[in-house]
Each structure stands twice: as structure tokens, then as C-alpha cells.
Amino acid sequence: MRSPPSSANFKVLRDARRRLARARDEQGRPFEIVELPMPRPVRYKGQRLPATYVNFSFVNGALLVPTFGQPGRDRKALTALQRLMPQRRVVGVDCRALIWGLGAIHCLTQQQPHF
16 A cells, blocks of 8 residues: 555555565465555544555455545545456445444454344
């Protein structure tokens, strides 16, 4: 994920990128790494919320991707993901209300209660 050097996440993201660049699959091949933009910080009551475009979910031929009311960055992330997955419909979902719960689409779809 691309983050400006002045960002609080810059060093962490740079370290993760370096680790991924060294990682290999089971056949010893390097992974293709695609960087996405980072949304501008989203805050609630002074707390920075975990806004990211990678908290997406695959559903029935589509990819639901969180967006944060940041037209330029949202569009850039959606366009990059659509290019990577032309066989899927990439759909942006405004997650500004969801992110207050410290997660987005992927987090929301993980736990299914047993009745």
C-alpha cells in the first residue's frame, strides 16, 4: 500500500512490502505485489480508524471494496483492483459508518452465528 513518507504508517507498510518482496510461493516463485493507495486518515473522536482498501470481500462474481468518501483515492483503488480482476465486477461500498466499528466489509462478513 502506498503511503507518503510523512504518514504514521509509512515505516510499517515499507517493512511489510520488503518482507513480501522476499516471500515465495510453494514453487519458489516471487509473488506479484500490487500497491494500492492508502485512504487519507479517517478519525472518530480523535482515534484513527483502520481505513484500508484491502478489507474487501469476494462475492458471487464481484469484489466488494470499502470506500471512504475520498473520490480520487477511492477511484484509484477501485480501478487498480478492476484491472487485476477483469472477470469480476469491482463494487465500491461506502464504509465510513462501518469503519467506526474498527473494521469494514471483510471483517463484517467473517463471523456467522450458529442458530
